[in-house]
Amino acid sequence: MAGKTLYDKLWDAHIVKQREDGTALIYIDRQLLHEVTSPQAFEGLRLAGRKPWRLDANIATPDHNVPTTDRSGPIEDEVSRIQVQTLDDNCDEFGILEFKMNDSRQGIVHVMGPEQGATLPGMTIVCGDSHTATHGAFGALAHGIGTSEVEHVLATQCLIQKKMKSMLIKVDGELAAGVTAKDVVLAIIAKIGTAGGTGYAIEFGGSVMQGLSMEGRMTVCNMAIEAGARSGMVAVDDKTIEYFRGRPFAPTGANWDKAVEYWRTLHSDADAEFDVVLELDGSAIKPQVSWGTSPEMVVAIDEALPDPDQEADPVKAEGMRRAYQYMGLKPGITMGEVVPDRVFIGSCTNSRIEDLRAAAEVAKGRKVSDKVKQAMVVPGSGLVKQQAEEEGLDKIFIEAGFEWREPGCSMCLAMNADRLGEGEHCASTSNRNFEGRQGYGGRTHLVSPAMAAAAAVAGRFIDVRELA
Amino acid sequence: MEKFVKFDGIVAPLDRANVDTDLIIPKQFLKSIKRTGFGPNLFDELRYLDEGQPGQDCSQRPLNPEFVLNKPRYKGASVLLARRNFGCGSSREHAPWALTDFGFKTVLAPSFADIFFNNSFKNGLLPIVLSEETIDELFRAVEANEGYQLTVDLASQQIIKPDGSTIAFEVDPFRKHCLLEGLDDIGLTLQDAELIKEYEAKRRETAPWLFDAIK
Ligand code: SF4
Numbered sequence: 001m002a003g004k005t006l007y008d009k010l011w012d013a014h015i016v017k018q019r020e021d022g023t024a025l026i027y028i029d030r031q032l033l034h035e036v037t038s039p040q041a042f043e044g045l046r047l048a049g050r051k052p053w054r055l056d057a058n059i060a061t062p063d064h065n066v067p068t069t070d071r072s073g074p075i076e077d078e079v080s081r082i083q084v085q086t087l088d089d090n091c092d093e094f095g096i097l098e099f100k101m102n103d104s105r106q107g108i109v110h111v112m113g114p115e116q117g118a119t120l121p122g123m124t125i126v127c128g129d130s131h132t133a134t135h136g137a138f139g140a141l142a143h144g145i146g147t148s149e150v151e152h153v154l155a156t157q158c159l160i161q162k163k164m165k166s167m168l169i170k171v172d173g174e175l176a177a178g179v180t181a182k183d184v185v186l187a188i189i190a191k192i193g194t195a196g197g198t199g200y201a202i203e204f205g206g207s208v209m210q211g212l213s214m215e216g217r218m219t220v221c222n223m224a225i226e227a228g229a230r231s232g233m234v235a236v237d238d239k240t241i242e243y244f245r246g247r248p249f250a251p252t253g254a255n256w257d258k259a260v261e262y263w264r265t266l267h268s269d270a271d272a273e274f275d276v277v278l279e280l281d282g283s284a285i286k287p288q289v290s291w292g293t294s295p296e297m298v299v300a301i302d303e304a305l306p307d308p309d310q311e312a313d314p315v316k317a318e319g320m321r322r323a324y325q326y327m328g329l330k331p332g333i334t335m336g337e338v339v340p341d342r343v344f345i346g347s348c349t350n351s352r353i354e355d356l357r358a359a360a361e362v363a364k365g366r367k368v369s370d371k372v373k374q375a376m377v378v379p380g381s382g383l384v385k386q387q388a389e390e391e392g393l394d395k396i397f398i399e400a401g402f403e404w405r406e407p408g409c410s411m412c413l414a415m416n417a418d419r420l421g422e423g424e425h426c427a428s429t430s431n432r433n434f435e436g437r438q439g440y441g442g443r444t445h446l447v448s449p450a451m452a453a454a455a456a457v458a459g460r461f462i463d464v465r466e467l468a
Numbered sequence: 469m470e471k472f473v474k475f476d477g478i479v480a481p482l483d484r485a486n487v488d489t490d491l492i493i494p495k496q497f498l499k500s501i502k503r504t505g506f507g508p509n510l511f512d513e514l515r516y517l518d519e520g521q522p523g524q525d526c527s528q529r530p531l532n533p534e535f536v537l538n539k540p541r542y543k544g545a546s547v548l549l550a551r552r553n554f555g556c557g558s559s560r561e562h563a564p565w566a567l568t569d570f571g572f573k574t575v576l577a578p579s580f581a582d583i584f585f586n587n588s589f590k591n592g593l594l595p596i597v598l599s600e601e602t603i604d605e606l607f608r609a610v611e612a613n614e615g616y617q618l619t620v621d622l623a624s625q626q627i628i629k630p631d632g633s634t635i636a637f638e639v640d641p642f643r644k645h646c647l648l649e650g651l652d653d654i655g656l657t658l659q660d661a662e663l664i665k666e667y668e669a670k671r672r673e674t675a676p677w678l679f680d681a682i683k
Pocket of ligand 1: 063064108109110129131347348349408409412413430431
């Protein structure tokens with residue numbers, strides 16, 4: 001018999017009940033809650049007279065709606081204020097631990113979870129947010145769910161799931177200097193398409209993934225959903241284990257040893273079989289930029305934008321034409337001709353300390369180009385912000401002309417006041433370039449933090465390596 | 469949840485692939501703390517010529533006459549005909565809420581994004597996967613015939629065309645059962661409460677660090 005994949009191991013360890021129709025009742029170890037997808041779930045509990053099954057499995061923080069400017073007063077936008085207040089009230093009423101807006105531990109759920117050790121290897125983790133796949137970087141089975149399922153997990157600590165198929169994406173070779181985790185994942189999505197991973201749990205492996213830091217692995221897993229996969233994961237190794245030592249909710253003493261012993265089993269067996277295996281040469285990956293309105297519309301920085309007339313698939317060609325129209329760009333040009341009106345460094349994809357360091361390294365001693373209206377840096381959590389300030393990164397950014405903000409989702413989806421104007425191009429370290437995502441009529445270009453900072457100082461998209 | 473019954477409905481064709489949930493319901497409407505009332509903002513950016521704000525009276529806004537749902541011939545549509553990878557993007561359940569609030573009962577497409585697919589069933593919206601060829605044919609038929617209707621019969625897993633011919637479709641038996649009976653998942657799962665407790669007790673022994681850390 002073939003060995004087990006990491007996904008098999010995580011799945012098997014959480015089956016409460018296998019049903020005859022192929023679905024299973026799966027136990028959920030951790031649920032992360034935020035203000036956008038939880039109010040209707042709490043309301044559902046109240047209406048049915050139910051209580052959360054297990055309080056200690058949940059942790060909450062507001063992130064999507066919080067302002068990233070001064071927070072000493074109440075949130076100005078009334079609808080946002082009500083939503084954040086509703087989360088506070090629900091957590092207080094039901095007894096769920098929440099890091100409220102002005103707590104230094106507040107942040108984007110996907111940054112806060114690992115940082116606190118609320119995310120641990122071997123867990124099943126859910127959140128009413130599609131970027132929950134981020135937590136798979138730690139050898140956990142993590143996926144986004146809808147609000148009905150948020151309620152279901154609150155009430156039962158379980159989900160009814162069907163096992164997905166398994167895909168291994170192996171990235172081997174060695175990354176060139178200036179090429180980061182973000183470029184790797186954009187290259188993967190460009191290759192397999194936004195539906196390439198639909199129905200699969202993806203394991204990312206190979207020497208490139210092993211070489212990435214935990215932050216980098218989170219960036220890759222974060223965007224598994226942009227490739228259509230609800231879950232992305234990476235095997236546990238020494239780096240994973242070291243990451244958790246001393247985190248507030250991580251085990252200690254004898255429990256730590258016991259946990260580590262178990263965590264070390266969280267990798268695919270050598271003889272495990274995957275439904276699909278894809279291989280990529282990491283050495284060939286260049287810095288990537290998205291040009292269109294879907295995360296698969298990506299080119300290398302020096303590559304000409306593709307011609308829809310050369311696209312054999314008519315549905316795809318039509319999508320490309322629409323994207324060109326929306327983005328105000330033409331086939332054949334390179335991204336070097338495009339000026340970013342705004343630059344956004346942040347989001348659960350790239351707002352951790354390592355991301356900020358990479359951007360600061362580029363910004364250091366340079367100035368944001370006067371072609372750029374605004375360049376902002378939004379740390380992923382209050383603790384990331386603190387650490388960055390201890391390292392003096394805030395000063396580097398401010399001196400270079402970047403705005404240094406309070407933590408939250410911010411311009412990743414523009415639910416708060418941070419957004420693009422109509423027709424504006426943005427060099428963004430976030431994960432989605434959909435129409436209107438960063439503001440009505442806004443035009444998003446997905447890049448790595450270093451590439452975003454390079455675009456800010458150059459006043460156009462540029463290969464970060466040219467600045468060296 | 470209401471029971472899903474056999475129905476006849478006008479078909480509205482949305483001819484673009486990768487329709488994402490941001491397009492189905494833009495984020496500014498996610499600030500609501502309710503489950504209802506999203507219908508007027510379904511496809512907001514395509515449907516109206518201005519930028520929509522939450523709480524606004526949409527009947528006063530300028531409509532985009534080019535957008536399919538604004539065309540008189542598709543008024544009252546309850547079947548949405550769509551292209552591949554429908555519902556990609558965020559996990560917002562507001563997407564199926566907006567579709568059902570508008571009046572859609574089913575979406576036909578060659579493929580769906582996983583989370584959207586799953587969320588739909590929880591809200592009485594039936595996503596049906598059909599082959600690319602069948603979808604192409606339906607797009608042609610809808611285009612050619614004003615008032616084109618289909619009958620959707622979940623019990624027999626069939627779509628019945630105006631000429632009486634049928635298209636069979638697959639649906640997961642458990643989800644079908646829940647839709648037909650209008651069942652609440654939570655109630656069903658709680659029938660297994662003892663099993664969940666047993667599992668939990670075992671897990672507490674083998675992985676004690678997963679309990680009581682967060683308080
Ligand atoms: S940062 Fe963006 S993608 Fe991540 S949780 Fe917030 S809104 Fe979603």
